[in-house]
Amino acid sequence: xxxxxxxxxxxxxxxxxxxxxxxxxxxxxxxxxxxxxxxxxxxxxxxxxxxxxxxxxxxxxxxxxxxxxxxxxxxxxxxxxxxxxxxxxxxxxxxxxxxxxxxxxxxxxxxxxxxxxxxxxxxxxxxxxxxxxxxxxxxxxxxxxxxxxxxxxxxxxxxxxxxxxxxxxxxxxxxxxxxxxxxxxxxxxxxxxxxxxxxxxxxxxxxxxxxxxxxxxxxxxxxxxxxxxxxxxxxxxxxxxxxxxxxxxxxxxxxxxxxxxxxxxxxxxxxxxxxxxxxxxxxxxxxxxxxxxxxxxxxxxxxxxxxxxxxxxxxxxxxxxxxxxxxxxxxxxxxxxxxxxxxxxxxxxxxxxxxxxxxxxxxxxxxxxxxxxxxxxxxxx
Numbered sequence: 572x573x574x575x576x577x578x579x580x581x582x583x584x585x586x587x588x589x590x591x592x593x594x595x596x597x598x599x600x601x602x603x604x605x606x607x608x609x610x611x612x613x614x615x616x617x618x619x620x621x622x623x624x625x626x627x628x629x630x631x632x633x634x635x636x637x638x639x640x641x642x643x644x645x646x647x648x649x650x651x652x653x654x655x656x657x658x659x660x661x662x663x664x665x666x667x668x669x670x671x672x673x674x675x676x677x678x679x680x681x682x683x684x685x686x687x688x689x690x691x692x693x694x695x696x697x698x699x700x701x702x703x704x705x706x707x708x709x710x711x712x713x714x715x716x717x718x719x720x721x722x723x724x725x726x727x728x729x730x731x732x733x734x735x736x737x738x739x740x741x742x743x744x745x746x747x748x749x750x751x752x753x754x755x756x757x758x759x760x761x762x763x764x765x766x767x768x769x770x771x772x773x774x775x776x777x778x779x780x781x782x783x784x785x786x787x788x789x790x791x792x793x794x795x796x797x798x799x800x801x802x803x804x805x806x807x808x809x810x811x812x813x814x815x816x817x818x819x820x821x822x823x824x825x826x827x828x829x830x831x832x833x834x835x836x837x838x839x840x841x842x843x844x845x846x847x848x849x850x851x852x853x854x855x856x857x858x859x860x861x862x863x864x865x866x867x868x869x870x871x872x873x874x875x876x877x878x879x880x881x882x883x884x885x886x887x888x889x890x891x892x893x894x895x896x897x898x899x900x901x902x903x904x905x906x907x908x909x910x911x912x913x914x915x916x917x918x919x920x921x922x923x924x925x926x927x928x929x930x931x932x933x934x935x936x937x938x939x940x941x942x943x944x945x946x947x948x949x950x951x952x
Contacts (some may be wrong), residue, residue, distance in 0.1 A: 572584075572937055573602040573757040575650055577643070577671065578662040580611040584857040585692035588722075590614055590747050595748075595932050597621040606650055608639070612834065614719060618717040624650050638914070640666040640673075647674035647769050657943050659687040660935075664695040665705060668712035686717035686946040688938065691740075693722070693854030693875075694781070696730050701861060712733045718942045723876030726854040741938065743853050746931035749924060752837045752864040760842045770906050773843035773867070775858045778808025778852075783872075785810070785817050786849040786895050792821045793899035798906055802827045803843070805836055840865035844912070845902055851879050851892055859887075860926055861921035868912070870902050880926075886919040 578589035590611040593603045604622045627638045661667035667691040671687040720743045721727040776782040791802040818824045846862035856877045869887035883889040888901035
């Protein structure tokens with residue numbers, strides 16, 4: 572198949588999953604074309620059938636805000652026509668689904684049939700999508716998609732609850748390459764951050780308010796009062812100044828390390844004793860899954876799709892959103908009990924394997940074939 576993938580090319584979960592999906596599809600022999608405004612962060616230049624098409628928005632003085640959606644739709648039309656694509660797969664509803672609809676209709680007027688699949692990842696529905704100014708467009712674009720997927724049952728329910736969606740939504744969860752998280756070298760990281768055998772707590776996110784990174788720091792402070800520990804934070808974002816201020820207030824700065832945006836984050840996961848994810852909402856929780864693939868138990872909130880991944884008492888512990896005391900107690904329970912730690916490490920890895928690329932990629936391939944066949948059948952009739 573010849574597949575066009577539209578996504579945000581950033582470190583966010585939707586962009587990472589879309590890029591990894593494209594790479595795996597290319598390795599399976601499909602021709603894959605990324606269409607976006609920058610090179611995706613995990614794009615691999617050394618796969619011959621993996622291609623990148625830049626969406627470049629010119630700086631017209633007429634516009635206060637540049638019309639990215641229109642330029643994206645035009646670029647999609649161009650790539651579909653000249654690369655003879657069979658299907659478009661757009662990740663994140665805003666503005667990719669509406670741009671895909673526009674591109675499909677333009678191409679249809681020229682006698683070219685191109686179906687598109689929309690994958691909903693989370694905040695496009697749970698946060699941004701609830702904005703009344705976006706709702707009509709999102710609802711329309713979802714209903715006009717040739718197929719719609721969501722990354723969790725929780726997100727599927729949220730979509731039906733908040734939008735007047737009339738079409739079926741298939742749940743295809745996020746996936747990981749298990750092999751990527753095995754056999755990582757830990758000596759350098761341990762020497763740098765745990766020279767005296769301190770326990771390592773880890774969190775990775777884009778530091779937005781929804782991630783509640785301040786709760787991570789509060790949990791760590793409570794744990795550190797009982798057990799010598801270090802906190803590693805991967806990522807960056809708007810809440811970093813607040814996090815740094817809280818570290819100073821709690822007196823934990825010397826034991827909190829900001830690692831920035833990491834391309835090889837698996838090396839840090841591999842040394843962690845526990846992964847903290849106290850989010851306000853998570854439609855899936857890819858970071859938790861990555862931790863589990865590294866045999867790391869997860870201490871998390873019980874919101875959204877997280878309980879579909881982190882099974883309380885088996886792969887880690889769940890707490891109510893904002894219950895810092897309970898999260899800290901669960902972390903201490905884990906760190907103080909070697910048998911429990913070993914059991915949860917095994918449970919975390921076992922659960923992570925159910926989300927392996929070998930299990931999930933074929934679901935997308937089957938969906939693509941079904942959509943292409945149904946679209947062709949509709950044209951013939």
